[in-house]
Amino acid sequence: MPTASPKAKTSHEVAFEISEASVRLEGIDPMQFPIYRELKARILAGEITSDQATDILFAHYAKTQSTAA
Numbered sequence: 194m195p196t197a198s199p200k201a202k203t204s205h206e207v208a209f210e211i212s213e214a215s216v217r218l219e220g221i222d223p224m225q226f227p228i229y230r231e232l233k234a235r236i237l238a239g240e241i242t243s244d245q246a247t248d249i250l251f252a253h254y255a256k257t258q259s260t261a262a
Contacts (some may be wrong), residue, residue, distance in 0.1 A: 205237055228253050 216223050223229045232246040241249070 205243075209233060209237075 213223055228250065232241070232249060235241045236243055236246055
């Protein structure tokens with residue numbers, strides 16, 4: 194399993210802080226979504242890449258949409 198270097202982890206943490214602040218300005222707290230918290234933790238731990246997280250997120254919501262229909 195790949196691990197994030199300290200520099201990469203810091204870069205990811207900064208990116209999360211900026212994006213979370215932007216979303217909060219729109220009135221949404223991303224931390225209220227369990228899938229977001231899980232993917233953020235996995236990215237910061239170096240378990241998955243942001244591209245992999247995007248794929249997981251799309252699959253999650255595609256499944257949610259198909260079961261809601």
